[in-house]
Amino acid sequence: MRPLVQRLGHVAVDSTDPERLAADMTNILGTRIVGRQDGRILVSSNARHAEFVIHKADRDGLRQTGLEAVSPEAVDQVTARAGQAGLKILSTTPSLPAIAKSVTFATSEGHVYEVHSPMPHDRALRYLGPGAHPKCADHVNFTAVDPKTWAEEMAAACGFILSQRTTGYEISWMRAADGRHHTVAAVKSHAPGVHHISWEFNAFEDFKRLGDALTCEDRRLVWGPGRHGAGDNLFLYFKAPGGFLFECIAEMEMIHDDLLPTRIADPGENLSNWKVVNQWGALPPREWVEHHTPLAV
Ligand SMILES: [Fe+2]
The missing domain is CATH 3.10.180.10 (2,3-Dihydroxybiphenyl 1,2-Dioxygenase, domain 1)
Structure with missing residues (x-):
């Protein structure tokens, strides 16, 4: 069987200081803030709608990792396979309005993965600003x-x-x-x-x-x-x-x-x-x- 995931989708973190983290990513990595939504800061380094999502919280930590599915049907297959493997399905509601379809599950140790339809490519590919500018x-x-x-x-x-x-x-x-x-x-x-x-x-x-x-x-x-x-x-x-x-x-x-x-x-x-x-x-x-x-x- 071919993998049901095409590539990394996005990373969502909790931060005690989202503005500082987002500013640091701009100045050093060279990403840029592309949006603010329900208290979250959306960051991207290319045309993708969001690659990194920063939530305000009392403690710094990893919330979840988004993985882009190879097809809409692959999201359903992940739902079925995760269930068969005894993994807990946490949600089938996408974490961002821009995501059309997803399933979120947790590993037995508690790592959270949202397998989702591809992020829309609705941002400018190139942009001005400091930092090294990743792909x-x-x-x-x-x-x-x-x-x-x-x-x-x-x-x-x-x-x-x-x-x-x-x-x-x-x-x-x-x-x-x-x-x-x-x-x-x-x-x-x-x-x-x-x-x-x-x-x-x-x-x-x-x-x-x-x-x-x-x-x-x-x-x-x-x-x-x-x-x-x-x-x-x-x-x-x-x-x-x-x-x-x-x-x-x-x-x-x-x-x-x-x-x-x-x-x-x-x-x-x-x-x-x-x-x-x-x-x-x-x-x-x-x-x-x-x-x-x-x-x-
Ligand atoms: Fe590495």
């Missing part, structure tokens, strides 16, 4: 107490394909129908949550602009730049207000064969196998390894 939000890496079960549930409900995993399922990377090495991933942690949210850029040159923007506020990168082994993508990481860890990537590996066997990699003790984590050799700092942003209450 799109491209993947999310979650934290899970049991990443093996998480991967099995995502395969059962949405047909995600396991592109790669480490020997002990410390990290699992899964691909959608668009063939990116990973659209969702999960790293083993003490609690369910999100490790990082990734934005794709056109070129490595854009990373320089982002790093220089951080220096204007005496901030620094958390890890990188480098090139991951899993996914073969260029990367760097920095923290945004509220503690959200953002990754910036370019050149993600594409896999067009649904039947390609899952790659299994030895991560080494504490992710010390540099050929898996960073082909250029610099290992992740403790701050990156231990990072965890909780799920919203």
